[in-house]
Amino acid sequence: MTEVYMAEQNTPEAGVRKVIVAIHGIGDQTQFATIQQTAAQFCSYHESTFATPLGSFHNGLATFALPEHVDSPALRELLFAEVYWADIPRAVVDEGFKLEDAQAWAKTIVGRVRQRDEAGGNEYGEREYSRLELVLSEMGEALGVMGRVFYLSGKMGLFSFDLDRIILDYLDDVQVVADFKEDSGRVIRRFSDKLNDIYKELSLKGERPEIYLVTHSEGTVVGLLGLLSAICGKDPVYGKDRPPWLDCIRGLMTIGSPIDKHLSLWPELFDDLLEPAHQPKNNAFIEWRNYYDLGDPVGFELPLARTVFNTDIKNPQDGNPWRWFNFPEAYDHKFTRSLFPGKAHNDYWTDPAVFGHFIQKVVYQNAQSPQKRADKKFDEPPGNRLLHKIGSWFLPYVAALALLFFAVYTVYKAVKNCLAGNDNEAVETAKQIFLNVGGFTALLAGLTVTARIPRLTREWWWRFFGIVVFALGAFGYMNTFDYMKLISTVKREGLSHLLTSGQHTSGWGLVILASLIAVLANIVARKYPRLGVRPLLWFGGAGVLGVIAKHLYATKGDTDRGAIWPVVMAGALFLYLWWLTILFFDLVFIWHRYIQTSLAQRQLNAISCAAYLKR
Numbered sequence: 273m274t275e276v277y278m279a280e281q282n283t284p285e286a287g288v289r290k291v292i293v294a295i296h297g298i299g300d301q302t303q304f305a306t307i308q309q310t311a312a313q314f315c316s317y318h319e320s321t322f323a324t325p326l327g328s329f330h331n332g333l334a335t336f337a338l339p340e341h342v343d344s345p346a347l348r349e350l351l352f353a354e355v356y357w358a359d360i361p362r363a364v365v366d367e368g369f370k371l372e373d374a375q376a377w378a379k380t381i382v383g384r385v386r387q388r389d390e391a392g393g394n395e396y397g398e399r400e401y402s403r404l405e406l407v408l409s410e411m412g413e414a415l416g417v418m419g420r421v422f423y424l425s426g427k428m429g430l431f432s433f434d435l436d437r438i439i440l441d442y443l444d445d446v447q448v449v450a451d452f453k454e455d456s457g458r459v460i461r462r463f464s465d466k467l468n469d470i471y472k473e474l475s476l477k478g479e480r481p482e483i484y485l486v487t488h489s490e491g492t493v494v495g496l497l498g499l500l501s502a503i504c505g506k507d508p509v510y511g512k513d514r515p516p517w518l519d520c521i522r523g524l525m526t527i528g529s530p531i532d533k534h535l536s537l538w539p540e541l542f543d544d545l546l547e548p549a550h551q552p553k554n555n556a557f558i559e560w561r562n563y564y565d566l567g568d569p570v571g572f573e574l575p576l577a578r579t580v581f582n583t584d585i586k587n588p589q590d591g592n593p594w595r596w597f598n599f600p601e602a603y604d605h606k607f608t609r610s611l612f613p614g615k616a617h618n619d620y621w622t623d624p625a626v627f628g629h630f631i632q633k634v635v636y637q638n639a640q641s642p643q644k645r646a647d648k649k650f651d652e653p654p655g656n657r658l659l660h661k662i663g664s665w666f667l668p669y670v671a672a673l674a675l676l677f678f679a680v681y682t683v684y685k686a687v688k689n690c691l692a693g694n695d696n697e698a699v700e701t702a703k704q705i706f707l708n709v710g711g712f713t714a715l716l717a718g719l720t721v722t723a724r725i726p727r728l729t730r731e732w733w734w735r736f737f738g739i740v741v742f743a744l745g746a747f748g749y750m751n752t753f754d755y756m757k758l759i760s761t762v763k764r765e766g767l768s769h770l771l772t773s774g775q776h777t778s779g780w781g782l783v784i785l786a787s788l789i790a791v792l793a794n795i796v797a798r799k800y801p802r803l804g805v806r807p808l809l810w811f812g813g814a815g816v817l818g819v820i821a822k823h824l825y826a827t828k829g830d831t832d833r834g835a836i837w838p839v840v841m842a843g844a845l846f847l848y849l850w851w852l853t854i855l856f857f858d859l860v861f862i863w864h865r866y867i868q869t870s871l872a873q874r875q876l877n878a879i880s881c882a883a884y885l886k887r
Contacts, residue, residue: 274332289634291335291351291470291481291520295463296358297489297528298570300547302328307354309336310486313627317645318344329354333869334469337860346643351474351481355466357494358460433567456497456541463507468509471517484523484635489570489617492529497522497541499558502582503596505549514550523595524560527620528571546580551595558633560599563626563654566608566868567616567664573604575874604832605653606628613668613863625654625682655776668860671830676720679849684709686842687820690835709747715786716812718745720854721806727797728861742790746783782819806856813847 278713291312296306308326315322320343329336335351342348358857467483474481485493499521505512534541552558560582564571582599610616620626628650636644684705718741727739789811820839 289479289482290349291353291483293353293355293485295355295485295487295491296496297491300362301358302353303356307352311352311620313624314350314622315347317628317631317816320344320347334473351850353466353470355463357462360455360458370565388583416841457508459494460498460501463494464507464509467517471520481520482522486525489528492526492531493534496531500545503548503550504545506544512549519553519556521558524558525630526562528564528568528617529574529624530570532572532576532749533573535580548594557598560595560597560603561630561634562604563620565610565616567610567613569614569867570617574604598781607654608656608664609654611660611663613664629653631823665864672856672860673717675849676717676853677709679846679853680712680716681709685843686839690839691823714745714748715782718742719786719790720857723793724858726794726856728858729865785815808854809847809851
């Protein structure tokens with residue numbers, strides 16, 4: 273490449289020192305798309321219009337400079353580069369018959385955690401690991417079902433979201449980086465080659481670069497492994513020698529990072545990367561900032577990484593061999609700025625507050641830097657968006673409730689049409705339908721919550737919370753009807769008896785029936801945990817079938833009664849939609865209880881931390 277450096281256009285100008293190197297995350301990434309997004313954020317910081325097409329980044333050089341006509345002198349002093357590695361795992365996937373099935377591979381995670389736990393002498397117990405296996409299995413089932421639902425909704429033109437593709441992309445890329453040493457070695461070499469090319473390119477002009485790494489998702493693991501390999505004398509290009517580019521690294525930005533997961537689940541990745549072979553010159557620490565949205569299922573706080581690799585400049589630990597990273601707890605920035613869980617993983621790229629803070633505090637950390645914005649807009653870390661924070665907790669449950677409402681409506685409408693026949697006096701207003709269906713939905717929601725929570729957590733207060741929700745659902749069922757007869761004729765009194773719960777003993781009867789269903793479902797599920805959500809569907813479906821059969825029998829022989837086959841179809845659809853609601857509730861509860869609060873990651877860190885410190 274040496275002959276090309278001076279001949280190509282867009283050759284770096286004299287005096288350019290800051291190089292922004294982006295490392296992309298999971299999925300079928302397009303080459304230079306990540307650095308294009310990064311460059312756009314730098315333009316936004318400098319309040320300059322970004323108008324550089326993707327093709328312009330294909331310049332044959334290791335770095336890219338924005339066009340000379342950009343209206344900010346500071347932007348003309350920057351260079352951009354990208355470590356592109358998506359083609360390596362893509363080749364493994366395309367080859368086929370190499371990657372393990374996603375669900376089977378995910379189950380090995382439990383075994384890895386257990387091995388680490390037993391090695392540390394902190395046996396949690398068979399019951400806990402059985403529950404973990406069960407939860408992972410049910411999550412896999414739920415994600416599979418939700419993926420099919422999103423596929424159908426996309427075909428219907430309602431909502432398109434390729435959940436299966438995202439999950440497979442993530443699991444496939446993690447497998448390649450974490451388990452396939454030969455292929456992961458190629459990824460790390462790609463990182464080292466790029467930084468080496470950047471250093472050579474600028475050295476030819478007598479310049480010394482300052483390199484800032486902007487890493488996302490699995491790319492944060494790639495970036496850290498690349499840095500650690502160089503620091504520990506394991507660099508794939510320089511071996512035990514000190515790579516010249518290593519002393520040029522000034523900042524590391526990790527967004528949506530799963531580094532702690534890799535430290536916990538794949539410690540073998542770091543076996544040879546725990547003892548530095550080189551130390552930074554002149555105490556030139558790498559400023560590390562981590563940003564994670566609480567709605568991101570991949571990125572979290574990184575306390576284990578801080579424990580293993582961090583040096584706090586203000587409070588250096590005695591005997592700590594690591595003097596490379598400045599990453600105190602205050603630099604682990606959490607927030608809620610995205611409304612929808614999952615979508616948050618990619619929303620960092622369009623959030624000026626996230627990039628603005630890193631640019632202000634790390635890239636232009638010198639208070640006298642002329643490129644630094646004079647205002648204080650980005651001096652503080654990105655904060656929460658209040659409506660998004662509230663909505664991220666409540667909207668998923670509202671969505672589950674809406675799905676359950678629709679499920680109840682389908683069977684309610686079918687039964688009513690069957691029993692009412694052609695009787696125009698039985699026609700209901702929209703308000704009556706909403707109140708009646710809403711009452712049944714409330715009771716069924718309470719039943720679902722109180723039956724599922726004991727399967728998802730062992731804490732007594734959550735079980736008490738489930739009982740409270742059931743009581744509220746029963747109260748809603750008994751009090752949301754408008755206390756008017758829905759069927760005026762004597763022959764249809766059965767339907768009226770069913771739906772006007774506040775005035776009839778059948779209302780309390782259904783509440784008692786729902787209570788019994790919850791108890792029976794819990795007993796059977798406790799004894800046979802592998803059945804998952806089936807006991808609730810079995811007993812709940814039998815209860816609903818019994819109620820419907822009772823009222824259909826009351827009109828037996830009535831010539832004005834409608835056809836029964838729509839009731840059968842509606843009942844099947846109801847059970848399917850209720851099943852989806854249960855799975856969706858499980859996902860949301862697990863997300864809020866174990867993932868969004870980092871509870872699961874903290875438990876993994878507790879198991880792993882002692883083992884790392886012993887080394």
